[in-house]
Amino acid sequence: MRSIRVVADPSTATLAVLKTLQDGVSKGPFKDRVPEAKKAWASKTSSIAKREAFDDIKKLLTEACWGARRCNYCEDSVADEIEHFRPKDWYPDVAFAWSNYLYACGPCNGPKSNLFPLFATQGSAAVQELVPRKENDPIVPPPNGDPVLIDPRNEDPMKFLFLDIEGNLHFAPRSDLLKGSREEQRALWTIKLLHLNDRDDLVKARVTTLSALRTALAVAYVAKVAPGTLPAGLNAIDARRAVSETPHRFVWEEIVRHRNAVPAYQKMFAAGPEALAW
Ligand SMILES: [Zn+2]
Numbered sequence: 001m002r003s004i005r006v007v008a009d010p011s012t013a014t015l016a017v018l019k020t021l022q023d024g025v026s027k028g029p030f031k032d033r034v035p036e037a038k039k040a041w042a043s044k045t046s047s048i049a050k051r052e053a054f055d056d057i058k059k060l061l062t063e064a065c066w067g068a069r070r071c072n073y074c075e076d077s078v079a080d081e082i083e084h085f086r087p088k089d090w091y092p093d094v095a096f097a098w099s100n101y102l103y104a105c106g107p108c109n110g111p112k113s114n115l116f117p118l119f120a121t122q123g124s125a126a127v128q129e130l131v132p133r134k135e136n137d138p139i140v141p142p143p144n145g146d147p148v149l150i151d152p153r154n155e156d157p158m159k160f161l162f163l164d165i166e167g168n169l170h171f172a173p174r175s176d177l178l179k180g181s182r183e184e185q186r187a188l189w190t191i192k193l194l195h196l197n198d199r200d201d202l203v204k205a206r207v208t209t210l211s212a213l214r215t216a217l218a219v220a221y222v223a224k225v226a227p228g229t230l231p232a233g234l235n236a237i238d239a240r241r242a243v244s245e246t247p248h249r250f251v252w253e254e255i256v257r258h259r260n261a262v263p264a265y266q267k268m269f270a271a272g273p274e275a276l277a278w
Pocket residue numbers: 071072073074075076077104105106107108109
């Protein structure tokens with residue numbers, strides 16, 4: 001959920017290709033825009049200019065990942081495909097919008113696909129699910145409304161989610177969110193929709209990551225307070241790398257956020273505050 005950083009802007013050539021593709025889709029009635037968007041997406045590598053544009057997009061999204069290229073939702077699985085945060089089935093007018101792109105893995109993209117819950121009524125926290133369209137359903141636009149799913153590309157998931165690093169490594173809504181608020185609903189739905197707590201491998205990966213990050217922090221601490229005592233091969237540079245290149249960024253940021261509640265973390269960060277910027 002936190003595995004993507006600020007993304008650099010694409011080149012003007014890439015943006016021009018996206019605009020041309022989008023202009024080709026966003027004309028005519030809505031019922032035509034959806035199939036047009038799908039068709040244009042399917043042939044997005046059909047010319048040299050388009051191929052170069054999408055290579056550029058993939059490169060920028062890859063560079064924005066912490067460490068290896070991993071799914072921006074679950075932080076764990078390798079991500080091959082560019083994903084639309086707003087699905088093109090419902091939002092053909094952003095099928096070629098740069099800010100709508102991120103990386104997703106199959107297990108995250110599968111259950112999400114067309115299920116894109118909305119707060120359809122202004123001011124209310126009631127959630128409306130978009131039911132996936134069937135073959136002969138009329139192609140009508142979705143209700144006007146704000147997305148419920150947290151967008152890790154454009155929002156900070158830390159504002160909504162808490163990761164229980166002292167317990168079972170499950171996500172939960174932050175305890176300071178008002179019960180029944182939109183923010184709480186967004187956290188709950190994101191956890192449910194992406195199965196962030198009930199994919200065993202995912203939880204296990206967070207457990208392993210937590211051990212690795214605690215070890216790295218301890219190595220950095222010893223390097224700081226008693227450098228001569230570190231066994232050969234252990235050093236602060238590698239410790240920093242272990243932190244800054246883990247794709248499970250949320251685990252690290254939760255350690256940082258809760259450092260003052262855990263005496264061991266408090267002590268280590270007090271001795272080496274530079275780790276706060278890792
Ligand atoms: Zn994923």
